[in-house]
Amino acid sequence: MAVIRASALVVGCCAIMLLLAGCPESPSSEETDENPLPYAGTAVRVALPARLGLVSSWTPGFEDWAAETEASYSVSEIDFAAGANAEGNWQESLAAASPTLVLLPTKDLSRLLEGDQLAPIPESAIDADVLGWGSISPAVRKALGMLGDKPTVVPVTCPTLVAFYRKDLLDAAALSVPQTWEEYDALVATLGEWAPGHMAIEPRGPDSLATLFLARAAASARSSSQFSFELDASTGDPLIASAAFVRTLERMVLLSGHLSPDANAASLEDCARAVLNGKAAIGIAAFGTDGTVGSAAAEREISDAGEAVFKFTPLPGSPEVFARDSSKWRTPASEKLNRPVVCGFGGLCACAKKTATEGEQAAAWDLWGSLIALQDEGIIPPLPGIPSRPAALASAVEAVAGSLAVPSRRSLEQAMTANITSPHLIAELPCMGREQLLAALGDALRRSLDEGISAQQTLDKAAQSWTRIIEERGRKQVLNSYRRRLGLSHLP
Numbered sequence: 001m002a003v004i005r006a007s008a009l010v011v012g013c014c015a016i017m018l019l020l021a022g023c024p025e026s027p028s029s030e031e032t033d034e035n036p037l038p039y040a041g042t043a044v045r046v047a048l049p050a051r052l053g054l055v056s057s058w059t060p061g062f063e064d065w066a067a068e069t070e071a072s073y074s075v076s077e078i079d080f081a082a083g084a085n086a087e088g089n090w091q092e093s094l095a096a097a098s099p100t101l102v103l104l105p106t107k108d109l110s111r112l113l114e115g116d117q118l119a120p121i122p123e124s125a126i127d128a129d130v131l132g133w134g135s136i137s138p139a140v141r142k143a144l145g146m147l148g149d150k151p152t153v154v155p156v157t158c159p160t161l162v163a164f165y166r167k168d169l170l171d172a173a174a175l176s177v178p179q180t181w182e183e184y185d186a187l188v189a190t191l192g193e194w195a196p197g198h199m200a201i202e203p204r205g206p207d208s209l210a211t212l213f214l215a216r217a218a219a220s221a222r223s224s225s226q227f228s229f230e231l232d233a234s235t236g237d238p239l240i241a242s243a244a245f246v247r248t249l250e251r252m253v254l255l256s257g258h259l260s261p262d263a264n265a266a267s268l269e270d271c272a273r274a275v276l277n278g279k280a281a282i283g284i285a286a287f288g289t290d291g292t293v294g295s296a297a298a299e300r301e302i303s304d305a306g307e308a309v310f311k312f313t314p315l316p317g318s319p320e321v322f323a324r325d326s327s328k329w330r331t332p333a334s335e336k337l338n339r340p341v342v343c344g345f346g347g348l349c350a351c352a353k354k355t356a357t358e359g360e361q362a363a364a365w366d367l368w369g370s371l372i373a374l375q376d377e378g379i380i381p382p383l384p385g386i387p388s389r390p391a392a393l394a395s396a397v398e399a400v401a402g403s404l405a406v407p408s409r410r411s412l413e414q415a416m417t418a419n420i421t422s423p424h425l426i427a428e429l430p431c432m433g434r435e436q437l438l439a440a441l442g443d444a445l446r447r448s449l450d451e452g453i454s455a456q457q458t459l460d461k462a463a464q465s466w467t468r469i470i471e472e473r474g475r476k477q478v479l480n481s482y483r484r485r486l487g488l489s490h491l492p
Contacts, residue, residue, distance in 0.1 A: 039363040040070035045356075046367070047099035049348070050077040052384065054103075058371065061380040065370040071363055080105050100356040101364035106144060106347045107434075109153065113481060114432040119354045119361055120150040130369035132389065139425040140388040144344055148484045154368070157347040157385035159268075159289045160314075160419035161215050162412070166281040167311035169195045177311050179337060181219060184316045185251060187282055189258045198281035199260035201274050204449070205267045210442040211345045212284065214428060217248040218340040219318035222426065223332065227486050228324075230429050230437075236479035238466040240441065241459040243329075244322035249448060249455035256449055259283075264449075268346065276403055278308055284315065287412070288385040288400040289346035310408040312415035314341060314422070341419045344427035347385055390417050430485035433473045440465040 046062075048054045055075050062073050076097035080090045091111060094102065102112070112118055126133050131154055133141070144155040163184065165177055170187075173194035178184040188200045203212050214230065221244035222229040232239055239245070256263075260280075262270070271285035317337030320329045332338045350368055352361045375382045387396050397413045404412070419425070429437060444462035447453055470478045480490050 037070050039359075039366060042069075042071045042359055042363040044071060044073045044101065044360060044364045044367055045097065045099045046073060046075045046364070047078050047094055047097050047102045047104070048075060049103060049105065050079040051081075054383075058380050061371045061374045062367075064374065064379075065367050068370075069363070069366070071367075073367065078104070080108055098355065099353060100360045101350065101352055101368060103156070103348055103350050106155065106158075106344050106349045107428075109349060109351070110430065110432050110434045110481070112351065112353075113147070113485075114477075117354055118147065118152050119352045119356070120147070120152050121154070121352070121365065122358075122362055125362070125365045125369070126151055131365060132369065132372045135389045135391060137388055137390055137420045139422055140343070140420050142487070143425045143427045144349065144388075146485070146487055148490070149487065152351060154350040155347065155388040156349055156383055157288065158343050158388040158420055159286045159346040159386045160341055160343050160416065160425075161212075161268075161284055161286050162312045162415045162419070163284055163315050164275055164280070164282065165311045165313075166195055166198065166308060167411075168307065168309040169198075169281055170311075177313060178316055180319060181216065181251065181316045184282075185255050188255055191258065191282060195281035199262070199274070199279055199283075200258060201260045201263050201266055201271050201280045201283040201285075203266050203268045203271045203284060203286070204259075204263045205265045205270070206442060206446070208266070208268050208345075209445050210438045211268075211342070211428060213245075213248065213252065213441070213445055215284075215315060215342040216252065217245045218342055218426065219316065219338050220244040220247060220321055222340050223321045223323075223338060224340075224424050225333065227488060229426060231431065231479070231482050233479075233483055233486060233488060236470055236475050236482070238463040238470070239324070240466065241456070241463040242322065242324060243327070245459055246455045247322075249445065249459060252445075253449060253452075253455065272400075275310065276401065286346060287416075288396060308408070309405060310411060312408075312412040314339060314415055314418050339422075340424040340426055341422045342428050343420070343425055344430060347388075348383055386416055386420075388420060390421060393417055393420075427485060431478050431482035433469055433478055436469050437466055440469065 055077060062075065065071070066073055076099065078090055078093050078097065121131070125131055133151065133154065136145070136155060140155045140158050141151070144158065145151055145153045147153070167177070170177065175187070175194055178187055191198065191200050218229065221239070221242065227233045228239060230239060231237065268286040268289050271280070271283055272287045274280035274283065275285055317339035319337055320331055321338050323330050352364050356364065371380065374380045382392070384399070385396070386400070387393060393413050393416055397409050397416070401409055401412055441462050444458050444465070448455060448458035476491070484490060
């Protein structure tokens with residue numbers, strides 16, 4: 001009996017094995033549920049800045065994505081510059097286009113944030129890194145990409161201010177590249193002694209004066225241990241009339257007579273051109289803010305331009321910081337120079353609108369990731385300007401400053417890399433109403449520089465104007481918009 005039962009067991013097992021061998025393998029539930037074309041039939045509407053020629057140059061990228069995903073797309077061009085003279089024009093055009101994905105100037109981002117119009121980036125897109133999020137400098141992501149604790153904006157380009165010096169002329173005069181603002185100001189004041197025939201220039205024009213002031217003031221007004229800078233992050237009160245800002249303006253007034261007369265009207269781009277054409281020996285500039293300043297835009301005009309060697313650095317720092325709680329000047333905790341870096345005054349960023357469905361948002365970010373990949377492969381041209389990805393800086397510097405000598409270009413790349421990777425990178429006035437606030441500050445600064453009004457009186461009046469604007473906008477709304485961009489919680 002035991003033998004019979006054993007034989008039967010063997011036969012049964014063989015039969016089962018034959019049956020299994022003859023049956024096709026059952027697909028797993030994961031394979032069954034997987035959709036190879038998750039965006040098929042989805043329509044993605046994209047808004048791009050006008051005047052950059054992206055619609056034509058990026059068409060191969062759009063077509064390639066649509067063919068692979070069986071989705072569709074449409075593209076609108078928005079003239080974001082229209083808002084400068086007629087507030088709201090570009091917002092009306094954007095609303096009419098009803099886009100899913102928007103590429104816009106970073107400085108205009110606050111307009112979209114005012115109405116809580118932006119959707120967070122899906123966690124799946126972040127985890128899979130389809131957007132190149134992981135290759136963006138963490139400092140830039142923190143300063144410009146977050147809304148509260150949620151990744152919401154993809155910072156695509158991120159120009160920053162740099163100081164520049166004719167290193168060859170400094171060496172000839174046995175002078176060193178300055179580290180502090182006092183040392184920088186002293187070099188400007190003695191320009192005729194070490195760089196005769198050259199000029200010193202800063203971006204003091206109407207659209208850049210407030211940015212220059214805030215960037216200079218940050219070294220003594222914003223320590224690494226605090227969130228508040230232009231506004232008190234707890235109350236929303238303006239801080240621009242405090243001692244650190246007053247000292248900054250006083251020093252800017254003293255420096256005025258030593259700068260080129262061109263500085264009073266100079267934009268960020270004008271200062272970059274003054275470097276590229278060899279006229280300036282010292283100053284402050286930002287490259288690639290609008291994509292128009294490149295090696296083809298400037299021709300050298302001085303005889304020694306071919307031998308010029310520029311040294312570029314992050315902006316000078318301060319050996320002491322004003323502590324508002326004690327109203328005293330203190331040495332930074334690290335006992336090193338305090339050297340914050342300001343960004344957000346230029347460049348481009350991408351974001352998705354809440355009005356789109358989740359499926360449309362996911363498709364839009366997939367499209368954006370595809371465009372980034374095609375740019376990296378050289379199939380479509382990259383966006384003009386200074387990328388927020390350190391690995392892409394070398395080619396960008398070649399594009400915006402290709403006429404400089406190789407050592408100068410390397411120095412510029414190093415300075416830009418230091419800026420966008422700085423742990424002390426901060427966004428310029430990241431709150432609703434920023435355009436009005438910056439305009440009011442710029443007007444006040446111009447009066448002080450031109451009319452000799454005291455720094456304290458000037459900034460007291462500017463702070464009063466800010467308070468009025470904040471109250472008109474709604475103090476709680478302005479404060480919470482500021483806090484959310486700083487990564488702080490929303491106040492009830």
